[in-house]
Structures are given as C-alpha cells and as structure tokens.
Amino acid sequence: MATLTDPSQLSYEIGPATYAREESGGDVWTLNLGPQHPATHTTLRHVLELEGERVLSCTVHIGYLHSGFEKLGEKLNFNQYVVVTDRMNYISPMANNIAWHHACEKLFGIEITPRCKAIRTIIAELARIQDHLLCLGAAGLDLGAFTAFMYPFNARETIYDLFEEICGARFTTSYTRVGGLMQDITPGWTQKVRHFCTDELARAIDDFDALLTRNRIFLERTKGVGYLSHDDAISWSVTGPLARASGVRRDLRKDEPYLCYADDWDGQGGRAVTFKVPIATSGDCLARYQVRLAEMKESVKILLQMVDRVPDGPINVLPNDKATLPDKREIYFSIEGLIHHFEQVMTNRGFEPPVGESYGSNETANGELGFHLVSDGGNSAYRARCRPPSFINYQCFPHLVVGHQVSDVIAVLSSMNVIAAELDR
Amino acid sequence: MSGCSTHPIGPVIEAVAAKFADIDVAPSPLMPREDESQRQMCLRVPAERLIEVMTFLRFDPGCLFEQLVDLTCVDYLEFPRATDRYGVTYGLLSLTKEHRLWVKCFVNDPEPEVPSVTCIWKGADWQEREVWDMFGVKFAGHYDLRRILTWEGFEAHPLRKDYPLEGRGERENFVRIGIDSA
Numbered sequence: 363m364a365t366l367t368d369p370s371q372l373s374y375e376i377g378p379a380t381y382a383r384e385e386s387g388g389d390v391w392t393l394n395l396g397p398q399h400p401a402t403h404t405t406l407r408h409v410l411e412l413e414g415e416r417v418l419s420c421t422v423h424i425g426y427l428h429s430g431f432e433k434l435g436e437k438l439n440f441n442q443y444v445v446v447t448d449r450m451n452y453i454s455p456m457a458n459n460i461a462w463h464h465a466c467e468k469l470f471g472i473e474i475t476p477r478c479k480a481i482r483t484i485i486a487e488l489a490r491i492q493d494h495l496l497c498l499g500a501a502g503l504d505l506g507a508f509t510a511f512m513y514p515f516n517a518r519e520t521i522y523d524l525f526e527e528i529c530g531a532r533f534t535t536s537y538t539r540v541g542g543l544m545q546d547i548t549p550g551w552t553q554k555v556r557h558f559c560t561d562e563l564a565r566a567i568d569d570f571d572a573l574l575t576r577n578r579i580f581l582e583r584t585k586g587v588g589y590l591s592h593d594d595a596i597s598w599s600v601t602g603p604l605a606r607a608s609g610v611r612r613d614l615r616k617d618e619p620y621l622c623y624a625d626d627w628d629g630q631g632g633r634a635v636t637f638k639v640p641i642a643t644s645g646d647c648l649a650r651y652q653v654r655l656a657e658m659k660e661s662v663k664i665l666l667q668m669v670d671r672v673p674d675g676p677i678n679v680l681p682n683d684k685a686t687l688p689d690k691r692e693i694y695f696s697i698e699g700l701i702h703h704f705e706q707v708m709t710n711r712g713f714e715p716p717v718g719e720s721y722g723s724n725e726t727a728n729g730e731l732g733f734h735l736v737s738d739g740g741n742s743a744y745r746a747r748c749r750p751p752s753f754i755n756y757q758c759f760p761h762l763v764v765g766h767q768v769s770d771v772i773a774v775l776s777s778m779n780v781i782a783a784e785l786d787r
Numbered sequence: 788m789s790g791c792s793t794h795p796i797g798p799v800i801e802a803v804a805a806k807f808a809d810i811d812v813a814p815s816p817l818m819p820r821e822d823e824s825q826r827q828m829c830l831r832v833p834a835e836r837l838i839e840v841m842t843f844l845r846f847d848p849g850c851l852f853e854q855l856v857d858l859t860c861v862d863y864l865e866f867p868r869a870t871d872r873y874g875v876t877y878g879l880l881s882l883t884k885e886h887r888l889w890v891k892c893f894v895n896d897p898e899p900e901v902p903s904v905t906c907i908w909k910g911a912d913w914q915e916r917e918v919w920d921m922f923g924v925k926f927a928g929h930y931d932l933r934r935i936l937t938w939e940g941f942e943a944h945p946l947r948k949d950y951p952l953e954g955r956g957e958r959e960n961f962v963r964i965g966i967d968s969a
Contacts, residue, residue, distance in 0.1 A: 425936040432921075433945060437952050471820065596853045596882065599910025612882060717867070718818035721827060721857070721878060721889070734876065736861050744866060747859040749878075757913040786936055 390418065393768065397426050401504050401772045404782035408771070415767045420760040424753075427786040435746025440466045440540050440713055443746065448534040450750065451784040453496050454489035455535045456525065457726040463538040464620060465722030465733035469743075470715050472541050472679055476628035480672040481547055483622040483635070484555060485525070485537065486724070487661040487668075491563065492521045493727030494603075494658045497779040501651055502574050504776040505583050510573045517566035520558050527551060540713070541685040542678030552669040559662050559669075567658060575655070584647035588762040588774035591645060598758040602729025602751055604778060607653045608645035614725035615639075628673055635664045647777035684714060712741035728752055728779055752784040796828050796886050802849050803830065803840065810836055817889060829889040834901045837892050844879060844888070845907050852879035852888065855904065858914035860922045864948040873899050873924050894924060903929040921946035 396407035405426035411419040431450065435443050440463075447458040460482050467474060474482075495514035502510030522532040528547045529537040537544050574580050590600070595608040605612060615623040616639055625634045640656035642649035681688040681702040692699030705711045715737040723732030729751030736745040755778060763771045800814045810833060816826035832840045844850045857878035863869035871893035879888045892901050903926035904911045915926040916935040923944035926932055934941065943950055 425934075425938070428936040430945060433950075433952060469818070594909070597909045599855055599908065599914075601856075610882070617885060716818065718816075719827075719829075719861075720818050721887075730856065732857060732878075734857060734859055734878070736866075738866055745861045747857070747861075749857045749859075753913065753917075754910060757910065 389413070395771065397423075401775060402782075403500065403776075403780075406775075406780065406782055406785070410768065410771065412768065415769075417763050417766055417768065417771065420763050420771070422756070422759060424756075424782070425786050427782050429787070431787040432746055432748060435743055435748075437742060439742045440715075443742075444536045444538060445534070448536055449783055450748065450787060451493070451726070451728065451731075451752070451781045452533065453779075453781055454493035454727050455533065456485045456537060457489035457493070457724070458731065459535060459538040460486050460489075460621075461722075461724040461726060461731040462733055463540055464724055465720065465735055466540050468722035469718075469720040469735045469737055470540065470685055470713075472685055474541060474679060475676050476630075476632070476673045477675045478542050478677045479621045479627050480668060481543060481677065482538070484552070484665060484668050484672070485528075486621065486726075487664050488521055488524065488555070490661050490727045491658050492518055493779070494654045494661075495521075495566075497727075497776075498570065498574075498651060498654055498658075500779075501584075501647075501773075501776045502580065504772050505580060507574060507577065507580060510570060510577075513566050513570045513573065517558075517563050520562055524551070524554060524558065527554070539678070539686060542676075546677050547672075552672055555665060556669045559665050563662060567655075567662075571655065575652075581648065583770075583773055584651060584777070586644075587647045587766060587770045588777060589644075589646050590758065590762060592643070594758065594761075595645070598761075599754050600729070600758060602725070602727070602755070603650055603653045603657060604729065604755050606640065607642045607649035609641060609643040611639070611641060613639040614723060614730060618723075620724065622668060622671075632671075635667050637661075637664050647773050650777040715739060723749065726751065728781070728784075729755060748787060750784045750787060752780050752782075753787075756780050756785060796888055799844075799850050799886070799888060800828060800830065802847065803843065806843055806847075807836065807840060810840075812840075827887065827889060829891055831891050831893070834892050834894055838902050838904070838907075841877070841890070841904050841907050844890070850881065851883050852881045854880045854882060855908035855910050855914075856880045856887070858904075858911055858918065860918045860924055860946075862922060862946065862948045871895055873922060875901050875918065875924060877904070898925070899923065900925040900927055902927050903932075905929055920944070923947065 390411060390413050393410045393412055395410055396402045397405040407423040409421040410417055431446050434446055444459050444462055447462045448455040450458050495518050499511040499514040525535055526532045528551060529535050529544055590608045592609040595605045595610050619634060621627065622635050626632060627634065637660045640653050640660065642653050678686040684705060687706055688699040688702045693703045717737060717739045719736045721732055721734045723730050730749065731751055732749035734747035735743050738744040759778065762774050804812055813831040814828055817829050820826050844852045855877060859876050861874045861876060862872060863874055864872055873894050875892045877890040879890065894901055901924060903915055905915065913935060915929055916932060918924050919926060919932055920934040920936050921944055933939065943955060
C-alpha cells in the first residue's frame with residue numbers, strides 16, 4: 363500500500379483539493395463513491411477523479427439526509443426538541459440530549475442539581491464509549507477485519523440495555539429535560555454500570571485491542587494515511603479525537619469544565635473527576651484510532667470514579683424556576699404544585715427564557731457539539747443553531763485523501779466517524 | 788487550567804476598539820448576565836471592514852483567535868426591536884489564550900453580502916456554504932459557493948423567517964393520484 367509520507371505534497375491552499383498529475387500522463391477517470399455504499403455507512407457521495415488508482419481530486423456531495431432540524435428547533439419547545447437531537451448523532455444519542463439541555467440551561471441561567479450532574483456525567487461517558495466502540499469496530503470492518511467488529515458491538519448491546527433501564531428506550535433516549543432528567547435512575551443501576559465496566563467492557567476492550575492494535579494489515583493500511591497537520595487541524599476548525607490525534611491539546615472537559623469535570627460541582631467542594639486527555643502527534647488514521655481507544659479507557663476510569671459518588675437529592679431543579687414539571691405528589695396534593703404544572707403544560711404558557719443569545723457546547727465523542735440559541739422570550743427558541751462536529755470535521759476530507767489510493771479513501775472515511783444524520787441535520 | 792468562560796476578554800476588546808477607533812464595535816454580552824465571568828462577549832463589525840478586523844483578531848499577538856469554531860446566521864425579521872435583518876455570527880476561539888469571542892456582521896435585503904473569511908480560516912468553507920444555502924447571504928470571494936444541504940436548482944432559503952415551516956412549493960406541485968388514474 364503506497365502511503366504519502368511528505369505532507370508538503372498536498373495542496374493546502376484553500377480551494378478545491380487537487381493532486382498534481384504524473385508527467386507521463388495516465389488516463390484520468392471518474393469514480394462515484396456513494397451515496398449508497400457499505401463504507402459510507404449512511405448516505406454520503408464522493409466523486410473521485412482518479413489516475414489509475416491514485417486520487418487526483420475529490421468532491422463531496424452531502425445533504426441526502428437533510429431534514430430541517432434547525433427549522434424544527436424554531437417550532438418545538440425546549441423540551442420537545444430533545445427528541446430531534448436523538449436523531450442527530452444516533453450512535454450516541456444521550457450525548458446529544460445532554461449537549462442540547464446544557465445549552466438550554468445556559469440560556470435560562472439554571473444551575474442543575476448535584477445528583478443530576480453526576481447522572482449526566484455517567485451517561486455522557488457511557489455515550490462516549492458507545493460511540494467509540496462503533497467507530498473503532500467499523501474502522502476494522504471497513505478494512506476487512508470483520509471479527510474485530512463483533513467484539514465492541516457486543517459491549518454496545520449492554521450499553522443499550524443500561525439506557526433502556528433508566529429511560530425506557532434503547533435507541534432514541536430523550537432522557538434529559540430542561541433543569542433535570544425525565545426520571546431518576548433505578549436503584550442499583552450504578553452498580554450495573556460498575557459491573558459492566560469492570561467485567562464485560564474491560565474484556566471487550568482487551569480482546570479488541572489484542573485483535574487489531576498490533577495487527578500488521580491494519581497498521582499498514584492506516585499508518586501515514588490521511589495525514590492532518592496540527593496547524594491545519596486548527597485552521598479547518600477540527601475538534602475532538604481528530605484534532606487530538608494531530609496534537610491539538612483541546613478537550614472541553616478540561617478547558618471549559620462542566621458537569622462533574624469541574625471542581626466544586628456539588629457545591630460542597632467536590633473534586634472534579636480525574637482523567638487524562640490522550641494526544642497523538644502523527645495525525646494519521648492510526649493516530650485517530652489510538653486516541654479513541656485510549657479515550658475509551660479514560661472514560662472507564664471516569665465511570666468507576668462516578669458510580670459511587672452519585673449524591674442523594676432531587677434530580678430536577680425546584681419548580682419555582684418555572685422550567686421543570688413538579689413531582690406528581692405535589693401536583694395532586696398541593697395547590698402550588700398544580701399551578702406550576704399547568705403553567706408549564708398549557709398551550710398559552712410554557713417556558714419564559716430571558717431575551718438574548720447563548721452558546722453552550724459539550725465535548726462529545728466526535729468533538730465539540732454546540733448549540734447557539736437565540737431567544738425572544740417565547741416558548742421555543744427563535745433560532746436553534748447546532749454546531750455539528752461531523753459536518754465541520756468532514757470538510758477537510760478531500761484534502762486528506764488526494765494523492766492516496768482509492769482503498770485509502772475508505773480508511774480515512776472510517777477514521778473520521780462521519781455520521782450523516784448529524785452531517786446533514 | 789482556567790476555563791474560557793471565566794477568562795477576562797476585556798483587553799482584547801480594548802485592543803480592537805483602539806485599533807479600529809473609526810468604527811463602533813459596540814461590545815455587548817450575548818446575554819446580559821449579572822455574573823461578569825459568565826458573559827459571552829460580542830462585537831459588531833460592518834461588512835466592509837470585516838476582513839480587516841478578522842485579520843487583526845486572528846494574527847495580533849494579544850488576540851490570536853486561531854480557530855473559527857462556529858459560523859452561523861440569524862434572521863432577525865420577527866425579532867422584537869431588531870433593526871437589521873441578517874446577523875452573520877462568527878464564534879472565535881483562541882487555543883493559546885483560551886478565550887472566546889463572538890463577532891456579528893449585519894446585512895440587509897435585497898442583496899445581503901459579506902466578505903468570505905476562508906482566506907483567514909479554512910474551516911469557514913462549508914459553514915459559509917451552509918449559510919448561503921439556508922439564508923441566502925452571499926460570501927464575496929468564496930471559491931466555491933454552491934448550495935450544500937439542499938440541491939442545485941432549489942430556489943428558496945429555508946431558514947429565513949418568511950419561509951414556512953412546512954415548506955413551500957413542494958407539496959402543491961405533487962401530482963394527485965386518484966384510484967382511477969393510478
């Protein structure tokens with residue numbers, strides 16, 4: 363497999379990605395990869411201009427799954443829209459739920475309860491593991507290692523079961539609400555998470571690690587392929603594991619801490635969770651694989667710290683903030699509870715956010731997932747911009763693949779973990 | 788490690804105001820908050836001076852906003868007390884200084900147009916195409932300003948406030964098929 367070792371051969375001027383033709387002048391032909399292709403996972407289309415098997419230029423066509431999520435955000439209220447966020451990055455829907463309501467709470471100026479923070483931290487890390495498991499498995503699958511795909515997928519099943527237990531849905535979770543959660547976790551759930559981490563997940567990661575990380579075919583197909591330099595990663599607005607694989611030291615959990623990643627999260631001097639941020643400097647597909655694998659192991663450490671530290675107390679903020687529905691007992695047995703409930707659910711009432719704008723972002727498995735919310739004081743957002751990591755990471759793709767062989771395009775694509783539903787929204 | 792939200796952005800704003808004394812950058816928080824450290828600050832820049840100010844923000848050693856995190860647009864058509872229609876919003880991030888800043892550039896009908904910042908940040912490429920597609924704001928100097936999420940030949944800009952939620956033109960044009968014609 364030919365690899366491109368000298369990155370200066372690539373065209374890094376802004377403009378279409380092109381690769382100089384050989385002087386002998388071979389035949390140039392065009393290959394259409396996608397929209398339906400096993401390696402695109404969902405619907406993406408690339409038009410590759412090839413000389414033999416070498417990629418001279420790549421044009422990406424997206425939008426096949428565009429369904430107007432941002433327009434819907436101007437219609438649905440702050441709690442209803444969480445259902446739409448499930449469908450963005452459907453590999454880790456919980457992370458989207460948390461990111462959306464993190465941004466909403468920033469807009470409302472609500473500080474959530476310590477118990478809610480702890481539970482959200484646990485499910486955010488489970489979602490990260492869920493996402494990385496699929497991405498790493500698919501990285502093997504696309505390069506022909508089918509067995510390596512099945513080990514992480516087994517562990518993902520258990521994560522689905524864990525999510526089903528707390529919110530009733532395996533896939534479209536919609537678990538968070540403004541100022542809290544849909545419902546509390548079940549008794550003993552955290553111990554199930556602990557058991558999963560120490561037993562099944564640990565075994566899955568070890569097996570998977572042994573199968574793929576030192577596999578010669580895998581190494582040769584990923585080493586030096588799809589090189590992204592440190593400066594280009596920053597300039598292309600790349601975030602998340604992709605940027606960290608190129609040596610960018612940036613993780614919102616450390617740099618702009620939220621939830622239990624921040625010190626004093628419970629208001630009683632609680633220490634932030636301790637974890638390391640894996641960084642690689644080689645910037646190729648292998649580095650992205652290694653960063654994700656290391657990140658998953660760090661997530662396990664965070665989970666094991668958190669499962670015993672979930673404090674008692676309410677999961678929702680007080681209903682006086684007019685953001686959450688009161689407890690059912692309060693609704694039935696107190697007049698204030700009943701009024702608060704009606705104030706929330708009546709069609710001419712609802713949320714009363716302050717007028718203004720706010721940007722809130724979380725570190726999800728793919729990078730920075732942010733929501734820029736504009737509010738005119740109404741029940742739903744005036745503008746609900748989603749900053750999708752897949753969309754913004756993916757734009758440098760043509761520049762990563764020019765000069766490589768066709769089969770390397772597949773390797774680069776799976777290393778970027780592009781989720782088309784989030785890409786097109 | 789200090790968080791971005793608590794980092795005082797004040798010196799950057801003062802530097803911009805001193806450098807571009809002839810334009811009113813009107814620094815204001817995106818959302819008025821009591822706690823100063825929680826405020827996300829925003830500058831207002833006219834379209835004809837945008838490249839100049841953005842270049843300063845990108846390369847001045849006191850600012851160093853290396854990354855364009857977010858580029859979006861808001862249609863203020865129905866917003867209470869709004870004077871301009873399209874607010875193109877740039878979310879900037881400095882990785883070395885660890886602070887964020889938002890820049891807004893307001894443009895109006897009939898020919899909303901701002902200069903492209905792809906010459907400063909490569910990451911503006913698809914984000915500008917998306918704003919063109921969704922809002923119809925042109926980016927002068929963009930090398931490939933095609934529609935990105937909808938198809939070539941689609942005429943509307945769906946995220947404009949005067950575009951209905953249920954779409955326009957698509958349903959009405961469907962051929963109605965009855966039991967006899969099927």
